[in-house]
Amino acid sequence: MKAFDRLRRVAPPRRPGSRAWVPYLLVALIAVASLAGLAIRPGTTATPGSADYVIVAGAAGLRWDDLDPQRTPALWQEATKGSVGWLSVRSAMKVTCPSDGWLTLGAGNYAAWPRAGAGSQCAPAEPALTQPDNIGANVTDQRSVVQSNQDRFSYGATPGALAESVRCTVAVGPGAAIAAARPFGRVDKYQPTLPADPAKLLSDCVLSFVDLGTVSGSGAAREAQVAKADALLARVVAARPERSLLLVAGVSDTDRTSRLHVAIAEGEGWNGGWLTSAGTGRDGYLQLIDLAPTILSALGRPAPEKLFAGRAATVAAGRPADITDAMLGAHNADLRAKAQNAVAGIFFTVLAVVQALLFLLLVPVMVRARRHAGPRGPALPPKRLVDVAELALIAGALAIPAALLADATPWWRYGHPAWVFGIVTGVFTVIGTLVIRASPRYGRTLWPMGAAAAVGAVVVGMDLLTGARLQLNGVAGYSATQGGRYAGVGVVGLGVFVAGMLVTAGCVAQWFSKPWRPVVVVLFGGVGVVVVGSPYLGADPVGAVAVTAGVCVAAAISTGGWLTFPRFAWAAVAGLAVTIGFALVDVNRPAAEQSSLGRLLSELANGTGGPAMQRAAAANGQTLLNSPLTVLALAGVLMLAFCQFSPWGGLKRVFGLHPALRAAGAGVTVATLAAGVLSGSALTVAGAAAAAVVPTAVLTALRVLLHAADRTRPEGETDGPGGPLLREDRAMSG
Numbered sequence: 001m002k003a004f005d006r007l008r009r010v011a012p013p014r015r016p017g018s019r020a021w022v023p024y025l026l027v028a029l030i031a032v033a034s035l036a037g038l039a040i041r042p043g044t045t046a047t048p049g050s051a052d053y054v055i056v057a058g059a060a061g062l063r064w065d066d067l068d069p070q071r072t073p074a075l076w077q078e079a080t081k082g083s084v085g086w087l088s089v090r091s092a093m094k095v096t097c098p099s100d101g102w103l104t105l106g107a108g109n110y111a112a113w114p115r116a117g118a119g120s121q122c123a124p125a126e127p128a129l130t131q132p133d134n135i136g137a138n139v140t141d142q143r144s145v146v147q148s149n150q151d152r153f154s155y156g157a158t159p160g161a162l163a164e165s166v167r168c169t170v171a172v173g174p175g176a177a178i179a180a181a182r183p184f185g186r187v188d189k190y191q192p193t194l195p196a197d198p199a200k201l202l203s204d205c206v207l208s209f210v211d212l213g214t215v216s217g218s219g220a221a222r223e224a225q226v227a228k229a230d231a232l233l234a235r236v237v238a239a240r241p242e243r244s245l246l247l248v249a250g251v252s253d254t255d256r257t258s259r260l261h262v263a264i265a266e267g268e269g270w271n272g273g274w275l276t277s278a279g280t281g282r283d284g285y286l287q288l289i290d291l292a293p294t295i296l297s298a299l300g301r302p303a304p305e306k307l308f309a310g311r312a313a314t315v316a317a318g319r320p321a322d323i324t325d326a327m328l329g330a331h332n333a334d335l336r337a338k339a340q341n342a343v344a345g346i347f348f349t350v351l352a353v354v355q356a357l358l359f360l361l362l363v364p365v366m367v368r369a370r371r372h373a374g375p376r377g378p379a380l381p382p383k384r385l386v387d388v389a390e391l392a393l394i395a396g397a398l399a400i401p402a403a404l405l406a407d408a409t410p411w412w413r414y415g416h417p418a419w420v421f422g423i424v425t426g427v428f429t430v431i432g433t434l435v436i437r438a439s440p441r442y443g444r445t446l447w448p449m450g451a452a453a454a455v456g457a458v459v460v461g462m463d464l465l466t467g468a469r470l471q472l473n474g475v476a477g478y479s480a481t482q483g484g485r486y487a488g489v490g491v492v493g494l495g496v497f498v499a500g501m502l503v504t505a506g507c508v509a510q511w512f513s514k515p516w517r518p519v520v521v522v523l524f525g526g527v528g529v530v531v532v533g534s535p536y537l538g539a540d541p542v543g544a545v546a547v548t549a550g551v552c553v554a555a556a557i558s559t560g561g562w563l564t565f566p567r568f569a570w571a572a573v574a575g576l577a578v579t580i581g582f583a584l585v586d587v588n589r590p591a592a593e594q595s596s597l598g599r600l601l602s603e604l605a606n607g608t609g610g611p612a613m614q615r616a617a618a619a620n621g622q623t624l625l626n627s628p629l630t631v632l633a634l635a636g637v638l639m640l641a642f643c644q645f646s647p648w649g650g651l652k653r654v655f656g657l658h659p660a661l662r663a664a665g666a667g668v669t670v671a672t673l674a675a676g677v678l679s680g681s682a683l684t685v686a687g688a689a690a691a692a693v694v695p696t697a698v699l700t701a702l703r704v705l706l707h708a709a710d711r712t713r714p715e716g717e718t719d720g721p722g723g724p725l726l727r728e729d730r731a732m733s734g
Contacts, residue, residue: 048083048315049269051245051298055208056291057236058105058175059229060098060125061215062250062262063334064327066226074234075226075262078248079323082266083315085275085286086333089252089261090483092153097122098175098214101252101288103145105209106179108292108308109157111149113178114141122254124214125175135189137177142185158183161307162292166207166299172198173211175251180209194232199239206299210236216254245270245298247291258341258481260334265294265313273315281487281539282472283316284333285480330410337473337481339412343421344475347403348628350422351691355396355632359639362698365389367648369705380706389702390448395433396695397452400476400496400688401459402428407474421475445703446658449696450507456692457500457528460493464537468493488539489532491681492629495688498547498675499668501528502554503693506664509558517660518555521667525551542678550671557666560659623680629687636690643701650701657704668693 064086069076091100092112099113102125115123128140139145142159149157160183163169170189171180180187189204202208212229215222233248240246245268250261263275263286274283277290289310293303297312320326327333368381406424414420432455441447463470471477471490478490489497505524509517529551531537533544624630643651655662672686679685 048273049245049267049298050300051243051267053203053206053208053241053244054247054295054298055202055210055236055240055244056105056176056179056247056249056295057210057212057233058102058179058249058251059212059215059226059262060101060122060175060250060252061254062212062226062229062248063215063259064262065332065334066215066222067262067323067327071223072226072230074230074237075248075264076323078233078237078246078266079262079264079327080321081271082246082264083270083273083275084265084319084323084327085263085284085313086260086327086480087249087263087286087288088280088480088483088486089250089258089288090481091252091288092149092155092157095122095256095258096252096288098125098252098254099123099127099178102175102178102211103159104157104288105249105251105291106162106181107149107157107159108162108289108303108310110153110155110289110309111157111159112153113145114148121216122252122256125178125211127174127178129174129177129187129190131190137171137187137190139177139181139185139187142181142183146183155309156306157309158304158307160184161304162295163188163207165296165301165304166205168205168207170201170205170208171211172201172209173213175211175214176209177211180207194235197239198235199241202236202239202244203241207295214254215250243268245295247294249288249291251288257338258479260337260481265315267298270315272319272321273317274319275313276316277311277313279311281535282480283318285486286313287483330413333473333480336412337479339417340473340475340477340479341481343412343418344479345628346418347421347425347475348632351396351399352628352631352635355691355695356635358392358396358695359635359698362389362393362702363642366643366650366698366702366705369648369650369702386702386706390699391433391437393695393699394436394448394452395429397692398429398432398455399425400492400691401456402426402432403476404459404463404470404474404493404496407470407476445700446507446510446661449661449693449700450504452696453500453503453507453693455500456496457504460489460497460500461531463493464489464497464531488535488537489543491676491679491684492688494532494538494540494543494675495672495685495690496692497532498528498550498671498685499689499693501525502550502664502667502671503661506554506558506658506661509660509663510658514559517558517663521555521558521660521663522551525554525667540679543675546671546675546678549674550667550669552667553670554663554667556663558660558663621682623684624682627682627684627687629684629691630682631687632691633683633687636687636694639694639698643698648705650705651697653704654697654700665697 066072067075067079089096089101089104090110091104092110093100096104097113097115099115100111103111103113130138130140132138146159149155149159160181163180163182168188169180171177171187172191172194174192177187177190180190189201191201194210195201210232212232213225215225215229217225237246246264246266248262248264248266250263253259265275275286276283277286277294279287279290287310289308290313291310293308293310294313296303325331365381365385368379403425405428406421409424411417411420411424436442436448436451439447439451468477468488471493472486473479476492478485480486501524502521505521508524509520512520525547529544529547532547533541538544640651643649655665668689669686672689676682676685
């Protein structure tokens with residue numbers, strides 16, 4: 001009754017015109033604040049130092065765990081002196097083989113060398129070469145390679161774009177020839193092996209590529225290959241010209257698994273820091289496509305317009321002086337990413353199967369719960385069964401937030417990482433479930449749903465506030481080896497955060513009178529839009545646009561009723577105002593400072609956005625068929641449809657009693673579907689959202705069913721299992 005009294009005080013009789021404009025003013029102020037939060041972006045950082053020469057020493061397959069101060073002294077010394085990072089070698093192919101890596105390096109964009117077969121090992125970089133003048137060389141297949149990249153892929157890559165941007169290039173070795181070849185195949189100066197005295201060769205042109213060889217396999221054979229590469233690098237270091245920048249890169253994988261590789265930049269201004277770029281947004285991470293703009297920036301040359309996809313590298317402070325502390329042991333991101341790739345598929349497959357089975361088992365329980373209203377209907381399901389079902393549903397909703405917390409532990413360092421991760425995730429799930437169950441408010445209708453949703457939103461939000469460390473190379477996050485995201489919120493985190501934020505907003509809004517419910521939804525939504533879209537936090541402008549649309553829909557129907565045309569019009573105007581304002585600010589920035597949304601809009605404006613749309617469509621199709629989160633999304637939709645449209649569902653009654661909760665569900669649907677389609681992840685965002693909120697929505701529907709025949713009782717009487725439902729439901733429905 002205290003809650004009921006409190007709610008009645010919130011909504012006193014309102015005189016006509018008595019501050020009716022206040023909620024609308026607050027909604028407008030929140031929208032403006034959200035736009036301001038999205039518009040703030042960090043400025044670009046200039047390249048740390050200029051150089052007269054740049055030397056790129058590449059070794060296919062070279063990883064940080066190959067380095068050792070005794071076995072590879074030259075590599076270790078360069079890493080100690082220079083700036084270092086993890087190199088993601090994504091190319092136009094799913095797995096980057098040596099020829100793909102060298103070609104991508106020379107294109108400054110995602111490219112691929114035509115290949116045949118799909119064995120477990122990559123073929124070495126062995127292009128067909130001719131040397132008619134004994135000075136340079138010709139890559140005989142270069143023209144067909146250029147045509148293949150333009151016809152088969154939608155990245156707009158032009159192999160040889162880097163070489164075309166400088167006057168002269170030198171290549172030593174077959175892989176280097178691929179990177180140094182111009183679009184028509186000419187390599188200005190070429191040597192198959194490093195000369196005895198390479199000083200003159202390395203100073204003949206401003207840009208030199210040196211193939212240090214291929215590192216593959218394991219054990220003693222791999223160590224011998226690394227030692228050979230180290231010996232070649234030592235000769236390059238001894239002969240490099242003054243004022244030169246040396247880039248050491250593990251340019252590709254050497255088998256059909258994706259790994260993180262070595263990136264070292266050593267020269268004036270590049271000493272003792274983390275390598276990073278605007279493309280990754282993460283200290284210590286660099287993309288292969290970032291090397292080409294880095295080279296031209298160091299040489300003071302402009303990048304070719306619309307050809308490069310990467311950003312010039314910069315240096316961030318804070319790297320430990322000891323390379324072991326920085327890149328190996330507990331900080332070996334490559335080993336963690338490798339474990340993540342193996343465990344993530346298992347986790348989401350198990351979660352999809354468990355939630356689908358849980359929903360199937362609950363159908364007969366809900367049927368029995370509804371039929372008790374009739375005089376001859378079956379008895380209610382046993383209270384113990386209902387209690388167990390509720391706990392299982394809460395645990396299902398907390399599985400992904402628990403997996404995020406599990407990524408804070410070093411599970412990947414053990415011999416059986418999948419089992420360790422599963423046990424840790426289970427422990428966090430049980431703890432969260434027991435905390436929600438032990439709350440004094442557990443008997444309230446919306447408490448389990450609101451509490452579980454809030455936990456998910458808080459876990460993801462706190463992770464973003466602390467640098468998204470749980471999502472990077474995390475099972476419930478994203479892998480740097482895939483080359484899609486290195487910082488901010490991932491698709492799984494976005495789904496959990498949006499669903500948690502809007503459902504929490506819907507539950508809280510029920511405590512306010514109708515005119516104030518849109519304010520509550522927009523307040524929560526405004527914070528969510530900034531968290532998702534801010535480059536300092538979620539760094540997902542496309543996701544922010546989708547969340548804006550979802551928040552506007554939720555606010556429009558949070559007072560009850562349907563999405564009428566006037567409501568749709570107001571929601572559309574508010575959403576478009578924030579979206580267009582942010583887009584205009586982003587598009588008018590310099591190209592190097594634009595977010596992914598700004599670049600996409602710029603491409604659409606100048607007629608070059610077709611490839612980006614093709615990539616998004618292809619990614620949607622592939623993800624739709626391959627992701628276990630698609631199963632989670634479909635299972636959630638089917639269960640919600642049963643709860644909504646069947647006589648035993650109960651969800652229709654829940655939405656009738658709690659219109660703000662129905663509004664939250666509509667907003668989550670709009671936001672997650674839009675975010676998935678626009679980002680090329682299909683139903684992945686919606687699947688994560690469904691996993692986080694559908695189980696507790698079913699729990700809420702079950703509670704309402706169990707009390708469908710209840711009548712309001714005199715004050716002082718106690719309610720049955722599930723707590724005081726009908727009286728509170730009527731109060732909270734306004």
